[in-house]
Amino acid sequence: MAGHIVVGVDGSAPATAAVEWAAADAQRRDLAVRIVHVCEQWPHSESTEYCTRALEAAADRARELTRGVEVTTEMLKGNVIDDLIAESNSADTLVVGSRGLGGFAGMVLGSVSMAVAGHAAAPVIVVRAPSALWHGRVVVGYDGSGHSEAAMAYAVEQARARGAQLHVVSAWQVPVFSPYAVTYSSLIEDVMRQEAHVARERVTPWRESNPDLVITDEQPCEHPVKGLMDAARTADLVVVGSRGLGGFTSAMLGSVSHGVLHHVGCPVAVVRPRANGES
Structure with a gap:
């Protein structure tokens, strides 16, 4: 399989949990981490600034949790689902949060995570929240x-x-x-x-x-x-x-x-x- 884990982020709490899962898995399996954020074309210029901050925060968190793991980032512009599925073609694993900033707060699983899980070429990890316990x-x-x-x-x-x-x-x-x-x-x-x-x-x-x-x-x-x-x-x-x-x-x-x-x-x-x- 390819030598990197792709994690999709959007600044939400589940996305942060996904970054933490990806960082730990990359450390265990000697893989690189590629963090991507799809900056959709919103009508306000502040959207690009938000995208940049979301990527930087995710990368900082991944580097904080790892040692010797290569962490890279990229801002993509397009459709979130299509871009993440495309990323999965060359990835060892694709990691996403259970739901992002959009949609209804009470939903357990978002449309992006569901669609990606159904169509990605690589294994898809859906993370809901940080793990509080280790069961082994x-x-x-x-x-x-x-x-x-x-x-x-x-x-x-x-x-x-x-x-x-x-x-x-x-x-x-x-x-x-x-x-x-x-x-x-x-x-x-x-x-x-x-x-x-x-x-x-x-x-x-x-x-x-x-x-x-x-x-x-x-x-x-x-x-x-x-x-x-x-x-x-x-x-x-x-x-x-x-x-x-x-x-x-x-x-x-x-x-x-x-x-x-x-x-x-x-x-x-x-x-x-x-x-x-x-x-």
Whole structure:
């Protein structure tokens, strides 16, 4: 992958948290930090001054938190979403705040972070607020799909860089049977056992190929979003594929990644396979 992390800033508190996350990750993984601010063409000349101040403050914060990390800045002029997606093409990771200065203050996730998570080429980290606690655990949602394979590879990299435990959540739901079909109870139990067994077996190759990591797993019988929300309570990072086995193949962001972005409080990484086959 490319050797720098791109972080988009706009002067908001979530953007500052994104800078802090990017700085820490760059320090751990020996990467550079590229901070960008898209200065949209407002009718007042003060807008350029604000953009310059936002960039300088973000760069100062990144340099304050790192040692020996290259920090560069650039002011872009165009459309925020398009410019950030373009930046992702050459980035190791793209980091954004959960929402910026625009929109409604009560919204959990902004339109920019949602659009970028759905279309960026690189893994996208959405950061809501500075982390108050360190749990030493990375959580990843894994269902065996191509997107979840990419998510697992990124989660392994993050866990190793952090010296953290990797916890794999393979949630699934029981097929719907008629409530009057009592005779199907043994069939349902068989389905549950088989699903759990298959999910556990999918993790085995990852455990064998990464003996230096502590990899734990669980197979909760519930909606994947609920399973990941529960696991996220003691996680420093939750990693999901942009979409999984279900849903429409044309959808850029699946229901699970969408739900996790809206309901999980810790930083969330949304990962899709690289178009050129890189991981």
